[in-house]
Each structure stands twice: as structure tokens, then as C-alpha cells.
Amino acid sequence: MSYEFRELLKKVGSGPHTSENLTRQESETATRLMLLQEATPAQIGAFMISHRIKRPTGEELAGMLDAYDALGKKLPPIASKIPVMVMCNPYDGRSRTAPLSPLVAIVLAAAGVPVVLHGGDRMPTKEGVPLIELWDGLGVNWKTVSLEQIHAILQQTGLGFVYLPHHFPLAQGLVEYREQIGKRPPFSTLELMWNPYAGESHLICGYVHPPTEGMFRDAFALRGTTLFTTVKGLEGSCDLPRDRTAIIGMAAGEKFDRLTLVPRDYGFAAKELPLVSNEDLIDQMRAAMRGEPSELMQATIWNCGFYLWRAGACTSLESGFSQAQAILELGQAERKLQQVIHAIEACRSVLSN
Structure with a gap:
């Protein structure tokens, strides 16, 4: 048993009247002891x-993010004129x-905007569809390459995915506790803020409940994170809604602006697309x-x-919509997908040899 951890547990677990918040250092210590499994399962x-x-x-x-930074490896910086966009979606899918x-x-x-995603397999308690299953369906196997190879693929193609079980096994070791306690722990909030990339980046943080955005901003202010976007997205993801106003926060330096996007103002209002089988969704993506409209x-x-x-790749929303449509209609997205698949296959070929 960790007596150091027990003292921290007593602070947060003393009930509504006597429990105390941890300091940043105490929170880092508690998270580190959990990641290293020096604290007992109980x-x-x-x-x-x-x-x-x-x-x-x-x-x-x-403090929790400090511990993740200390114990988890990060993708090294790549050469890019545009900061790498790190899209943080709920791990439970x-x-x-x-x-x-x-x-x-x-x-x-x-379009020249490099993107990093991260996550794992189906995760308690929601057990929703994780992004890794969709990548698998598209023929992109991020599971079999090392973090060093992901870095090379990101540099070459502008895409990368940090797969928790392979690339951060210490964090993966805490997943089983979610099922045992039957509730999402604060680690589920942490994952919406974690940045596995070491270079200049632009964090995109999805959320459901408005108080979560305040936690993001407080934590980022302490850590010196100044370029980030918050999105009240679909099921807490980075996906913008189409059947309601999109509520977005945009931070750059010391400035924080609120943006509300009304889909009907731009001709995009519609009911949200329901979840279908992975096979059907992959067919629709292809x-x-x-x-194909x-x-x-x-x-x-x-x-x-x-x-x-938002990334600065175009001068207006309207030009962004036009650019995205052209990339799809001209087959540039399909060619990018094939480039990523070939880059991963080349890495796997090196491994097999």
C-alpha cells in the first residue's frame, strides 16, 4: 500500500463537507502513483x-496533465508552417x-493542415464506437507501428494517431478501473485535454457540459497552453452539430473569443446523422x-x-467550405488516404525485414 497516496486519497474522499482540492503538485503525484500502479487497486x-x-x-x-507529460512519450515536432491540430475526442466513443x-x-x-488524433479500443462505461475501428475499416492500421514511425508518417503525410494500448500502456492500464467503478472518472476529462505531440500545436477539445470548458481554460492557463479551441460537439466530440447552434471557444495568446455558428446561415442545417454499422459508415466515407453527394x-x-x-488555411468560412468540397470532389482526400496506407505499409515492411 502507498501511504503517500493514502494521504491524497483522504483529502479528496472525505465527503462533501470536509474534502479538499489537491494542489497541482499533489494531483501530479496522485496521477503518477496511479499510472505506475504504486497505489493499490483498492x-x-x-x-x-x-x-x-x-x-x-x-x-x-x-497536475494530471503534468504526470501524463512526464510518463508518456510524445510525438517529436515536425516541420510545418501550420501548427499541428490535435483533435481530442472522448475515448469511450x-x-x-x-x-x-x-x-x-x-x-x-x-489541405496542408497536419492532424493528430488519439484514443484506444472500446472503453467502459459507454463502450461506443472508437475512432480506431473506423481507421481499421478504412485500411489504416495504426496499431502495428511504433511512436517513432507514427512521427515519420505524420511528417510525410500530415496524419498521425496515438493508440493508447501500444503507445501509452501506462494510461491503458487504468482503463479496467472504469468498468469496475461503473462511472467515467476524471481521466475521461483529462483525455479531452491531453496533447501527445511535442511541437507547436493547436488543441481541439470537445465537451458536453459547459463547466468542463471552464476546467479546460483554468488548466491551460496554468500550463501555458495558449492556442486551443473548445467545441460543444456531438457526444462531446470535435464534430460540429448541424441541428443546433455550434458553441465554440477560440483561444489565441491571451485572447479568448466566443463563436456561435448557426448551420442554417450557411446552408448546412440538417438532422444529425445517426450511428450505423461500421461497415455502412465506412462505405459512406469512401x-x-x-x-458522391x-x-x-x-x-x-x-x-x-x-x-x-480556424487553422488559418483559408481567409473565411465560405472559402473553407469551398476548399473542403473541392478536396472531396477532386479525389484529393482519397489520394491522401492511400498515401497514409502506403506509408504505414512501408513501416511494417521495414519491421518484417
Whole structure:
């Protein structure tokens, strides 16, 4: 048993009247002891549920991110005129609406905006569709290459994916506790803020509940993270909604602006695409990359147009929408996908030899 961890557990687990928030250093210590499994399973489970009940603070999340930075390897910087866009989606996936992030990432990369995604397999308690399954369906196997090779692929193609079980096994070791406690612990918030890239980056953080955005901003202020975008997205993802106003926060330096995008103002209003089988969704994605008109293609253009503009790759939302549509209709997204597949195959060939 870790007596050091027990003292931290007592602070967060003392109930609504006497529990205390941890300092940034204390939170870093607690997270480190959990990642290294120096705290016992009983202590880790108790901490997770107690911390959920208490609710994490921005300072505590900053400390948790410090521990992730200390113990997890990061992708080294690449040469890029545009900061790498790191899109942070909930690890427990989607259960109601169709995920767009892989297709959006492909289009952005084809436009010269490098993108990094991260996540794992199906994860408690939601057990929704994770992004890695969609990448697999598209023929992109991120699971078999090392972090060093992901870095080379990112440099070559503008796309990368950090796969938790392979690239950050210490964090993967905490996943089983989610199922055992039956609730999402504060680590699920941490994952919406974690940046596995070491160079100049632009964090995109999806969320569901408005207080979460305040935690993001508090933690980022403490850590000196100044370029980020918050999105009240579909099921907490980075995907912009089409059946309601998109609520977006945009930080750059010391400035934070609020943007509300009304889809009908730009001709994109529609019902959200329901979740279908992975096979059907992959077929729809491939059709969109062939430029075949569909609601999925429209949803992709809506998202990509915003992100191209936000990344500084175009001067207006309207030009972003036009650029995204052209990338799909001209087959540039399909060619980018094939480039990524070939880059991964080349890495696997080196490994087999």
C-alpha cells in the first residue's frame, strides 16, 4: 500500500463537507502513483470515484496533465508552417451519432493542415464506437507501428494517431478501473485535454457540459497552453452539430473569443446523422471521398470548412467550405488516404525485414 497516496486519497474522499482540492503538485503525484500502479487497486478505484464525486478542478487537471507529460512519450515536432491540430475526442466513443473525425482529418491533411488524433479500443462505461475501428475499416492500421514511425508518417503525410494500448500502456492500464467503478472518472476529462505531440500545436477539445470548458481554460492557463479551441460537439466530440447552434471557444495568446455558428446561415442545417454499422459508415466515407453527394459529405464539409478557417488555411468560412468540397470532389482526400496506407505499409515492411 502507498501511504503517500493514502494521504491524497483522504483529502479528496472525505465527503462533501470536509474534502479538499489537491494542489497541482499533489494531483501530479496522485496521477503518477496511479499510472505506475504504486497505489493499490483498492486505492485507485476509491480515488477515481471520490474524485468524480468531488469534481476535479482546473488546477488538479493541470497536475494530471503534468504526470501524463512526464510518463508518456510524445510525438517529436515536425516541420510545418501550420501548427499541428490535435483533435481530442472522448475515448469511450459514439453511441448515437456518426463519427466524422477520421474523414475530417483526412481532408484537413490533404489541405496542408497536419492532424493528430488519439484514443484506444472500446472503453467502459459507454463502450461506443472508437475512432480506431473506423481507421481499421478504412485500411489504416495504426496499431502495428511504433511512436517513432507514427512521427515519420505524420511528417510525410500530415496524419498521425496515438493508440493508447501500444503507445501509452501506462494510461491503458487504468482503463479496467472504469468498468469496475461503473462511472467515467476524471481521466475521461483529462483525455479531452491531453496533447501527445511535442511541437507547436493547436488543441481541439470537445465537451458536453459547459463547466468542463471552464476546467479546460483554468488548466491551460496554468500550463501555458495558449492556442486551443473548445467545441460543444456531438457526444462531446470535435464534430460540429448541424441541428443546433455550434458553441465554440477560440483561444489565441491571451485572447479568448466566443463563436456561435448557426448551420442554417450557411446552408448546412440538417438532422444529425445517426450511428450505423461500421461497415455502412465506412462505405459512406469512401463514397464521400469519391465526391458522391450525401448528408455525410455535407457534414464533413461543414466541419472541415470551419477547421480550415480556424487553422488559418483559408481567409473565411465560405472559402473553407469551398476548399473542403473541392478536396472531396477532386479525389484529393482519397489520394491522401492511400498515401497514409502506403506509408504505414512501408513501416511494417521495414519491421518484417
